[in-house]
Amino acid sequence: MRITNIIPKIFSVRGALCILMIPLILFFQNCGGVSPSLLTSRTPDSEPTSEQILDGKALYTQNCASCHGPVEASAKRTRSATQITLAINNQMEMRAIRLTQAEIELIAQVLNPTVNNPPPVTNEENRQEFACTPGQMQKTPLVKLTNREFKNALFLLLDGFSTSLKNDATLLSAIDALPSDVATENRDTLKEQSLLITAPISNALFNVAYRAGELVSGATTGLQNYPNTSQCLSAATVTQACHQSFVRELGSRAFRRQLSTTEGNAVAARIWDSTLSKTDLLKSTVAAIAIMPDFIYKIYDKGTPIASGSTVLSLTAHELATKMAFFLTGAPADATLKALADSGQILNDTVISEQVDRLLTLPGAKDMIRRFFRESYGYDVYDRLQYDSAFIGGINTTGLADVMNAELDNYFVEVVLNQSGSFLDVMTSRYTNATDARLGTIYGLSSATNTLPMERSGFLNRASMLTKRSGFTASPIKRGLHVIEHVLCQDIGLPPPSAPTSLPVVTEEVITTRLRTAKTTEVAGTSCAQCHGRFNQLGYALENFDSFGRYRTVETVYKDSTAVGQIAVDSSYNTSEINGKSALSGTGPRQFVEHLGNSDRAMMCFVKHLKRFEARVPADATANCQMNQSLKTMYGNNATQGSIVGAIKSLVLSPEFRRWNN
Known part of the structure; x- marks a missing residue:
């Protein structure tokens, strides 16, 4: 049900507007309550029928x-x-x-x-x-704009009145007060949430929208010159006909599609109140439109069924332009895309390809790449970043996490966008533009450089990925678990209820972290061994780095913060998890990331991340045909891998991207 059919009369009184709109948004999302099951209870067997x-x-x-x-x-x-x-x-x-x-x-x-x-x-x-059944297409639940997308869309709306409105301190404060839509639950990477809207979220959205209404109602010049209103908003009072023209234009911009006269007038009729002053009417109108589901949700339901009786719809030209823009730049369609949508040219494959190339050169694409890789590989998720001062040589860790994150943010933008790099490039490049002296100390550099030593190849061997546990000892468990879940997309799950709450005591004092880990978690027949036997080896490959990310060939063993000995590091690994087939053996971080960079399983995992980022929900088997198109691009010709940019373009050019299945 669309907002034009269910929105009640909007009042200028702020409290009344808020009270009316919050239940409306929650109802539209259909997430405010659940119904108890009416199905018959059935006791499951170990293997479900x-x-x-x-x-x-x-x-x-x-x-x-x-x-x-x-x-x-x-x-x-x-x-x-x-x-x-x-x-x-x-x-x-x-x-x-x-x-x-x-x-x-x-x-x-x-x-x-x-x-x-x-x-x-x-x-x-x-x-x-991926095992693919032709004709299948993943259902995509209705999703709201993420906080960053909402802000970008609102700013674009305000720019139609004055480009200075988005700099208002009160507005920016209200936007900053939006509840975080970033989750770090159960080892998940930072991921913007767009499935759930709660009362606090809707209340905060209302506060932003109301302030936007206040700003617009005072933008005299912008209102006077607002397009397709014949300057009727410059009059002392607003007639109903003028209000209808204003709503049609504002709604077309907000809903990211052209409103017909009939639809625009229907929206206006539900907001119009002849008893309000001009200021209050404009304020309420802007606030109401800025929290309508057509604005805060991604809705693509104006197309036609792809076949008789099908529930799958082809996207209209404006819907396709909007979907491309939000995916690639995190914002609504710009003027170029809108013009191509107006003419219908955006539906042409060649034009789509050209526009993907153009959009990926815009500043918003850099932000998209940063957010995509943060979500996919979680390099900005820290357990903590606290160390004994003597252990790290007195380095000041204040703000260091941001420095580490920025290194990889810039790394992915450079390798993916500027260099059109492949997956192997992403996994093995030695590029850096880090200028902070603290990173130079961690990396053992005596001078500034754009090329790191061989052992720093790829992003897994950088400080932000290696500092997942502070203290005197590194954690091959945490490192290996992160790789198997986020680089290889193997679901390990949480420890079983039968897992011990404390590890067995190892009596040896001078013993490597690797051997201690093996003795406590890989003992045959224990509840730990089944899972740890899968991912510990992946962590062992990174044992050439201490917990602060510094390269080492020997490990200093500590007891009660005191060094008690040194012992050679063993960074060899032998695992079938990298390719899901036969075991691969190697030694050290460079060989490890090369194996991952050529791994079918790792590239399939990357494509899953890409699809999740585009759809805002994890990919399922019905998305396999679409994902295979991007995967084929990444594989290239078996001698040279294709680019990541090419994989992104393949996703957009796929038939499924131009459809809506809800």
Whole structure:
């Protein structure tokens, strides 16, 4: 149901407007409450039957999907029945759910990634790819603009009146007060959330919109010259006809598509109030439009079905322009894209390709690349950054995390956008533009350079990736877990309830971190060994770096903050996780990142990240055909990999990108 059909009469009184709009937004999102399941309880077996899977999916859809996305791409994959029960009992938003234990177990079963995602297949070129069923397209739940997208869209709207309005201190303060839409839950990377809107979020959005209305109502020159209003807003009072013209133009800009006279007048009629002063009417009009779902949500439902009876719609020209712009620049379509949408030329493949190239040269594309890689690989997520001063040579760590993050932000922009680099380049480049002397100390550099030593190849061997645990000893567990989950996309999940709360005591005093880790987590037959046996080896490959990210060939062993000895570092690894097939062996960080840079599994993982970033929900099996197009571009000709930019373009040029399946 669209806002033009359900918006109530808008009043100028701020409190009344807020009270009316918050329930409206929550209702539109359909995330304010859940219905108890009406299905029959069924006790699941260790291996769920097809009937149990169907029951579990139905239970999830009825109770969970409105907030966490479809089950195939749920934000809560790998959650166990115990974890779901704890969430229901402890999360305020979930206390209305009424499920039996058997029903919770059914939901947990269908959240197991293996239920919904078939294993990869080998193509005719002996490369792994996603198992693809032609004709399938992933359903995308309705998502709101992220905080940054909302800000960019609002600023563009305000620029139509005066480019100075977006600099208003009160407005900027209200935007800064928006509840964070970034999550770091359960080892997840920083990810902007766009599935859920709560009362605090909607209230904060209203405060921003109301201030925007105040600013516009006072922008005399901008109102007088506002397009397609025949300067009627310069009069002392606003007639209903003038108000209709204003709403049609403002709504077309806000909703990112041209409003017809009929639709524009329908929106205006629900806002119009002849008893209001000009200032209050304009204030209420702008505030109301700025919190309508058509503005704060990504909605692409104006196209036509791709076939008779199909629920999949082709995007209109303006919808395609909007989708491209938000994906590639984090903002609505600019003037060039809008003109191409007006003429319909944007629907041409050649024009789309040209516009992808152009958009990727804009400043917004640099921000997109930074955010995409932060989300994908989580280099800006720290456990903490606190060290003994003597251990780190007295380096001041104030602001150091930001310096480390900025190094990789610039790294990805340079390698991906400026150099049109491949995945192998991303994994092995030695480029840096870090100028902070503290990074130079960590990297052992005596002078400024743009090329780091061989052991610093790629982003995994940089300080922000290596400082995931402070203290005297590095953590191959944390490092390996991060690689297997975020570089290889293998779901490890949280420790099982049977996992010990403390590790076995190792009596040796002078022992490497690697050997201590193996003795405490890889003992055959224990509940730890099954998972740690998969990812510890990936962490061992990085043992040439201490917990502060400094290169070493020997490890200094500490006891109670006192060095008690030194022992040679062993950074060899032997694992089948890198390619998902036969075991790969190597030694040291450089060989490790080369193996990852040529790994089919790692490239498939990258494409999953790319699809998630575009759709704002994790990719499921129904997105496999679309992802294979980007994957094929990345693979190149088997001798030379294709570029990351090429993979992004392949995603946009895919038939699925130009469709809406909700």
